[in-house]
Amino acid sequence: MADKNAIFEHVVTTLADLFDLDPKEIHLESHLGDDLDIDSIDAIDLVVELKKFVGKKISPEDFKAVRTVEDIVNAVSELMDKAE
Known part of the structure; x- marks a missing residue:
């Protein structure tokens, strides 16, 4: 099962990097x-x-x-759980 905290941290980092957002605002x-x-x-x-990140389409x-x-x-x- 995918760790939602780790996923959240990755999503925050991705959003901040891609769209020049402040991670503290996400x-x-x-x-x-x-x-x-x-x-x-x-x-x-x-x-x-x-x-x-997910490793699949x-x-x-x-x-x-x-x-x-x-x-x-x-x-x-959900996608990561399906991949396991």
């Missing part, structure tokens, strides 16, 4: 669009980076309902 409840100003094009870049369906950082953590955790 929380589980942060809304990608409203709070972090991440649009659909940015989301594609994020999925590309997360694919490297990520389909658009896997991230269709993602709206918050916590949604990302849960989706990545």
Whole structure:
């Protein structure tokens, strides 16, 4: 089972690096669009980076309902659990 704390830390680092965000401003409840100003094009870049972390292809369906950082953590955790 994937450790959600480790996934969260990776997601925070990825978001901060990709979109020049302050890691201290990224929380589980942060809304990608409203709070972090991440649009659909940015989301594609994020999925590309997360694919490297997960180690397998990520389909658009896997991230269709993602709206918050916590949604990302849960989706990545599920993908990693399926890969085991």
